Amino acid sequence: MNTRGKEPIRVFIVDDSALVRQVLTQLLEKHAHIRVIGMAADPLYAIDKLRKDWPDVLILDLEMPRMDGLTFLRQIMAERATPTIICSSLAEPGTALVEQALKAGAAGIFTKARLGLRKALEDIESELVSSVENAARRAAPRAPASKPVEEKKTASGATYGLKTPERIVTLGCSTGGTLALEFILKRLPDNCPGIVIVQHMPEKFTADFARRLNGLCQIEVREAKHLDRVHSGLALLAPGGLHMQLKRSGSHFLVEVLDGPAVNRHKPSVDVLFRSAARHAGSQALGIIMTGMGDDGARGLLAMREQGASTVAQDEATCVVFGMPKEAIRMGAAQHVEPLQRLPALICQFADAAGHE
Numbered sequence: 299m300n301t302r303g304k305e306p307i308r309v310f311i312v313d314d315s316a317l318v319r320q321v322l323t324q325l326l327e328k329h330a331h332i333r334v335i336g337m338a339a340d341p342l343y344a345i346d347k348l349r350k351d352w353p354d355v356l357i358l359d360l361e362m363p364r365m366d367g368l369t370f371l372r373q374i375m376a377e378r379a380t381p382t383i384i385c386s387s388l389a390e391p392g393t394a395l396v397e398q399a400l401k402a403g404a405a406g407i408f409t410k411a412r413l414g415l416r417k418a419l420e421d422i423e424s425e426l427v428s429s430v431e432n433a434a435r436r437a438a439p440r441a442p443a444s445k446p447v448e449e450k451k452t453a454s455g456a457t458y459g460l461k462t463p464e465r466i467v468t469l470g471c472s473t474g475g476t477l478a479l480e481f482i483l484k485r486l487p488d489n490c491p492g493i494v495i496v497q498h499m500p501e502k503f504t505a506d507f508a509r510r511l512n513g514l515c516q517i518e519v520r521e522a523k524h525l526d527r528v529h530s531g532l533a534l535l536a537p538g539g540l541h542m543q544l545k546r547s548g549s550h551f552l553v554e555v556l557d558g559p560a561v562n563r564h565k566p567s568v569d570v571l572f573r574s575a576a577r578h579a580g581s582q583a584l585g586i587i588m589t590g591m592g593d594d595g596a597r598g599l600l601a602m603r604e605q606g607a608s609t610v611a612q613d614e615a616t617c618v619v620f621g622m623p624k625e626a627i628r629m630g631a632a633q634h635v636e637p638l639q640r641l642p643a644l645i646c647q648f649a650d651a652a653g654h655e
Contacts, residue, residue, distance in 0.1 A: 306333040307434040310353035312344045312370070313337070313385070314362045321416050322357060322385070325423045332430060339363075341370035352378065354434045359410070360386035360395060368395065371402045379473060379619045381405040381433035381591065383426075392506040400507070401480075403473040403618055405433040406500055429500075435563040435592070465491045466528055466544070466551055466583050467645055468575045470568030470598075472498040472590025474618025478638055479588075480511060483533055485642035488516045491584075491649045492528035494536075494544060494553060494575075496568045498590065501539035508535045524555040530649075536566035543574035551579065562594040568622070572598025581606035584648045586641060587632070589617035593625035600631035608648060610634045612641070 309326055311319050311334060323334045335353055338344035340362050348356075356374065360367035367386065374380055383406040384399050396407055406429040408422055419426075467490075471478060475497045483493075499507065504521050511519040511533075522534035522542050528551040536542035537555060545552045554574075561567035568587065572595055575583045585602040587595045589612055603609045611623035611632035616639070626632050636644060 306331050307355060307430060308333055308335045308353045309355045309357060309430060310335055310344070310348060311337040311357045312339075312341060312362070312367070313357070313359040314339045315359070315415075317415060318359070318385075318410070318419070321419045322426075325419060325426065326430065328423075329427055332427065341365040341367070341373075344370070345373075348374075353380065355405075355430050356380050356382040357385055357430075358382055360384060360388045360399070368398055368402065371399060371404060375403045375473075375618060379403065379591065381473075383429050383433055384408065385410050385426075391502050396503065397476075397507065397510060400499065400503065401474075401476045405429070405473070407503065432560075432563055464529075464550055464582065465649060466575065466579050467491050467493045467648065468544070468571055468583060468585045468602075469493060469495045469588065470572060470586070470590075470595040470622070471496075471588035472564075472568075472592065472594065472619070472622060474589035476507060477618075478612070478616075480514065481638055482641050482645070483511055483515045483517060483519060486515070486517050486645060488531045489649075490517060490530060490645060492530055492551065493517075493533040493645075494522070494528060494542065494571060495533060496536045496542060496566045496571045496595075498564055498566070498568075498594070499538045501537070504535055504538045511535075522553050522555055524553075526553050526555075527551070528553060536571065539565055541566050541570045543570050544578050545574070546578040562592065564592075564594050568595030569598035573601050576601035576605040576607065579607065581608075583607040584610070584645065586610045586612070586644075587623050587626045588612040588638075588641075589619055590622040591619045592621050595622050596625035596629050596631055599626045600629050603631055603633060608633060610636055610641070610644060613637050 319337045326332045358367045384404045385408045387410045389407050389409045508521045517531050519533045585599050611626045614620040616637045
């Protein structure tokens, strides 16, 4: 599959192991739509090469001489945000280092075996190639993808016009979103409206991320399960590898956690969540699109606005990557453009306004 038209996906590898560089190159270049344009044994050597010929995707080790991979990742994201896949023996799910890499903007995480290295890398070839393809797509907005899961329902199923005392907040983000979410959720009181979140994140990492946030926040934060009820003081995070959409049930809201094709190249997709909020919550919802590459969520936010929801985009100055909010603003989906620092207060104001309706 060629994900960038006739042009191959251009990959650069930074790893101090010559064997890893060799094996990764062999595995990736078996696929005609991927080309390894360069490699380096350490970040300081890599940066000079990168500035001469910038890749579409970077594959990065964390444990290297002269500069560690995490520091280098932050430097890259500050200089020129580039989809970066971590491939490291230190990248164990649930570790602080992995959490820091995701905060810094890593697009994917693979744990590299210390023994039997060649066989271990060959075993993850399919997943690695898929991650490279997905990371390359995240680098720029694309044409509209297939309709999200909830659009299979008919318009007659819309229930948001019914009066409900509940209000709901929907958040969508990608690169840089983990740190932004932490900033927001830590500042919310335990009586804030129910919150549903899509953060682009690999499978197996969302549960750990939610547990970490839960330990930092006044509100409860956890990974969503199918048919969880949304209520005040609770934030539900879509599981990696599954879509999450909102559904009305009487006077309250539930989430449906479902498998299905990727939407806008993502699963979970922000558009799936936002479009379901447009359908089932309407003016009872607040939609906020935040830092991230690509355009996932922009059309869904527009649908929310068209159905009477309040809509906000994070401003460029406080985004790690101003891709998703920029597309939403361009489409006229965002009523307001606000810095990250203002978002917790806006959520609280949205809740307070419910009492004056």
